[in-house]
Amino acid sequence: MQIDTAFFINAIGIAIMIYGLVDVLLLRSKIPGGQVGKAWKALTLLIGLFTVGYLVSPFFSTLPADSIRIIVSLIFLFGAVYVILTVRLLYRIIAELAS
Numbered sequence: 001m002q003i004d005t006a007f008f009i010n011a012i013g014i015a016i017m018i019y020g021l022v023d024v025l026l027l028r029s030k031i032p033g034g035q036v037g038k039a040w041k042a043l044t045l046l047i048g049l050f051t052v053g054y055l056v057s058p059f060f061s062t063l064p065a066d067s068i069r070i071i072v073s074l075i076f077l078f079g080a081v082y083v084i085l086t087v088r089l090l091y092r093i094i095a096e097l098a099s
Contacts, residue, residue: 010057017054021047036096039089046082050075 024044031040
């Protein structure tokens, strides 16, 4: 098996996502309940989904083009949801710190 640049970059991305997922899971016990806790659970779920996506991405070349388009579209959709949840969580944290 020949390792090309895209495979190498993908492997680095997978390693970083696994590291991030472990960090999120370890930090979860320090997050209070309430709105922040609910948002953190949602972010954790999305990070888990992204990690699974990264893990299966090396196999994309074996899928039909239509399947790849759907998967990429879902990744973009969940990425957008992740951004909104993260920004809203930051607003709540800043509001708590300011009061």
